[in-house]
Amino acid sequence: MSLHVIVGAGPVGTATALLLAERGEQVRVVTRRGGGPVHARVERVAADATDADRLGRLADGASAIYNCANPPYHRWLTDWPPLASALLTAAERSGAVLSTANNLYGYGPVTAPMTESTPLAATHPKLRLRADMWRDALARYEAGRIRATEVRTSDYIEANSIITIALGKPLLAGRRAYVPAPLDVPHSWTSITDVARTLVTVATEPRAWGRAWHVPTNPPLTIRELALRFSEVAGAPAPKLTSIPYVALWTVGLFSPLVRELRTTRYQFARPFVIDSTLATRTFGIEPTPIEEALSAAAASLRG
Numbered sequence: 489m490s491l492h493v494i495v496g497a498g499p500v501g502t503a504t505a506l507l508l509a510e511r512g513e514q515v516r517v518v519t520r521r522g523g524g525p526v527h528a529r530v531e532r533v534a535a536d537a538t539d540a541d542r543l544g545r546l547a548d549g550a551s552a553i554y555n556c557a558n559p560p561y562h563r564w565l566t567d568w569p570p571l572a573s574a575l576l577t578a579a580e581r582s583g584a585v586l587s588t589a590n591n592l593y594g595y596g597p598v599t600a601p602m603t604e605s606t607p608l609a610a611t612h613p614k615l616r617l618r619a620d621m622w623r624d625a626l627a628r629y630e631a632g633r634i635r636a637t638e639v640r641t642s643d644y645i646e647a648n649s650i651i652t653i654a655l656g657k658p659l660l661a662g663r664r665a666y667v668p669a670p671l672d673v674p675h676s677w678t679s680i681t682d683v684a685r686t687l688v689t690v691a692t693e694p695r696a697w698g699r700a701w702h703v704p705t706n707p708p709l710t711i712r713e714l715a716l717r718f719s720e721v722a723g724a725p726a727p728k729l730t731s732i733p734y735v736a737l738w739t740v741g742l743f744s745p746l747v748r749e750l751r752t753t754r755y756q757f758a759r760p761f762v763i764d765s766t767l768a769t770r771t772f773g774i775e776p777t778p779i780e781e782a783l784s785a786a787a788a789s790l791r792g
Contacts, residue, residue, distance in 0.1 A: 490551040497524035499647035501556030503684035538570040540577035547582040552691040555588040587691035588638035594619030642676035669757035674708040679777040702765040722787035
């Protein structure tokens with residue numbers, strides 16, 4: 489039984505903690521308020537993860553540290569740098585592998601399916617930030633100071649997703665759903681279950697260290713196709729959808745910080761945004777969770 493330290497108790501941190509606990513591992517979840525899943529093998533600790541000394545002590549003897557944190561998007565530029573720095577320091581002092589849950593923002597706008605070899609070419613400060621975090625970790629890995637890897641994922645299905653935020657409740661109630669994106673552009677959707685599985689796999693596989701991996705993900709679906717599959721799985725009426733025009737999104741963003749931030753990533757929905765995850769499947773044998781299973785879990789969470 490090994491100790492695994494997870495920073496963050498959102499959907500990914502929770503799924504990772506429970507996966508490890510069910511495997512018989514010792515898990516320590518670190519959040520500012522001491523939250524996290526309830527399980528006999530999960531220890532929940534209240535701590536400021538930007539405190540490198542405290543985080544290093546909590547990771548002492550750990551085999552891996554999982555960066556599953558997710559600061560509010562409008563606070564990335566202020567919240568991520570001290571947290572990322574503390575995670576690197578804790579990994580170096582403890583010797584634990586740093587396994588980070590990342591996204592595809594670092595690639596910036598793309599014109600083809602994204603592979604792990606796609607250049608990290610984002611120029612917007614918030615998008616470039618996630619790429620720079622990996623560059624910093626990789627530099628320490630190449631200098632022999634830490635062991636590090638990361639997994640990159642597209643938009644989630646089961647939580648913090650277009651389903652749980654915009655589509656799900658209206659569709660389950662038979663009402664029209666208003667979507668802040670075009671409806672007929674192919675887009676990749678990743679299961680949180682697969683994020684956790686991949687995070688744990690690469691943390692414990694030496695051949696995975698020193699590079700990034702795409703989480704195994706099903707073939708892309710447009711939002712219209714996704715809504716139809718969701719309604720079918722959930723036993724809901726046929727979906728009624730309306731795409732919110734960009735000018736309306738811009739106007740609402742004048743009053744809502746969250747909506748205002750959606751402007752930065754609208755490019756991901758205005759053109760095909762497709763992840764190629766065949767490398768992780770071929771290397772580790774991880775197959776994506778069937779889309780119907782993930783959508784069923786999303787419907788169950790919305791129904792409470």
